[in-house]
Amino acid sequence: MGQTRTFPVPDGVVGERVDAGLARVLGISRTIAAQIADAGDVYVNGRQVSKSDRLTPDAMVEVTLPDPNQSRGLEVKPEAVEGMEIVYDDDDVVVIDKPVGVAAHPAVGWSGPTVVGALAAAGYRISTSGAAERQGIVHRLDAGTSGLMVVAKSEHAYTVLKRAFRDRTVEKVYHTLVQGHPEPTRGTIDAPIGRHSKAEFKFTVRPDGKRSITHYEVLEMLPSASLVEVHLETGRTHQIRVHFSAMRHPCVGDTMYGSDPKLTERVGLNRQWLHAVRLGFTHPSKGTWIEVESEYPQDLAAALDILRDPYSSSTR
Incomplete structure (x- = not known):
């Protein structure tokens, strides 16, 4: 059982979906917040809510966070991916050519292979920056879209590339x-x-x-x-x-x-x-x-x- 947090809904997230608001307040990824809600671990004014419910003003939120050693099914599972090619690789970055049917990282509702899992299976060490389930990921392609993705291997590369995509x-x-x-x-x-x-x-x-x-x-x-x-x-x-x-x-x-x-x-x-x-x-x-x-x-x-x-x- 993880830690339970209780707090009033901040003005800045009033009206937002539960998963989006929790992500901002608790500093976790939206996918993790959605998983917590799906597991029935979010209550507003004593009533269990879903991830798509809206946060209301002057309400109290009670959240049971997952055990820090678990990620509610979003842990990275090393799994080789047939057809995924490495097209560039050095100490800072690895660029892959992603086949169709592969997600960038673990996500709610996705049980198939991921880029992060494929790199782990191939022995790559990538940046630990970012949410636990998407470490090193600086941009994404849909599972149904194929082609080129860059993944950060060093912490420096993660910071610089995130800024480059933002800019x-x-x-x-x-x-x-x-x-x-x-x-x-x-x-x-x-x-x-x-x-x-x-x-x-x-x-x-x-x-x-x-x-x-x-x-x-x-x-x-x-x-x-x-x-x-x-x-x-x-x-x-x-x-x-x-x-x-x-x-x-x-x-x-x-x-x-x-x-x-x-x-x-x-x-x-x-x-x-x-x-x-x-x-x-x-x-x-x-x-x-x-x-x-x-x-x-x-x-x-x-x-x-x-x-x-x-x-x-x-x-x-």
Whole structure:
């Protein structure tokens, strides 16, 4: 049994979700706060609450924190990941080419492999900075998105890279295949993104969301889709998927955000066509510019080939 904390709801978190408010007040990650609530260990004015309930003014919160030696299922489990490649490695950073189906780190509701677990299984020692379940992680890719990620190995690298991502000095380039033909063929999407009001794991464009900026250019027009290069200025969760869905050009295969299921079936995808193709950053110790690139994985390349040939077989 862990330690129990009791405190009044601070004015600064009134109206926030329980998991978000606890994360701010207790200095823990939001995923850990959500796990605590899911376990039934959060009470407000003596009533058990869920992670999505809102914190009310003048209320007392009672939280039973997990044992410091446990993480409620979010501990890093060393597990080798087939197909994950190391594309750059030194004393400060390691850059990996992440396959689809791998999350960046342990999270609520995710039981599959993780980048952190794969690096641990390979014997890598990474930075201990950050929440326990996401140490060394300075940015993330969705489990359904493949491509390049940098992970901090040293504490110095973690601090410098976190600042670089915050200051938007990192070059993050993606390729995505979207339905239809975006007009104009080159432009910027500047639309705030926030959590979807009716679907916990979805996001949407909304006036009260966080500012989100996506620069794009169509590289190739196909009969029913377009290959697009995307430069992210900000890095919101699901940003590319949400922005192109809002333009009515969802990523091919992205059924969560409105892609055509018939087209998805035709190209044989079971995830969104989205790949982090290039990553560039200033090395945290050397000061030199590091830039790495990644080729399309087999499933995305095959889907692209099918759409390039309108007379190809409808099945793979």
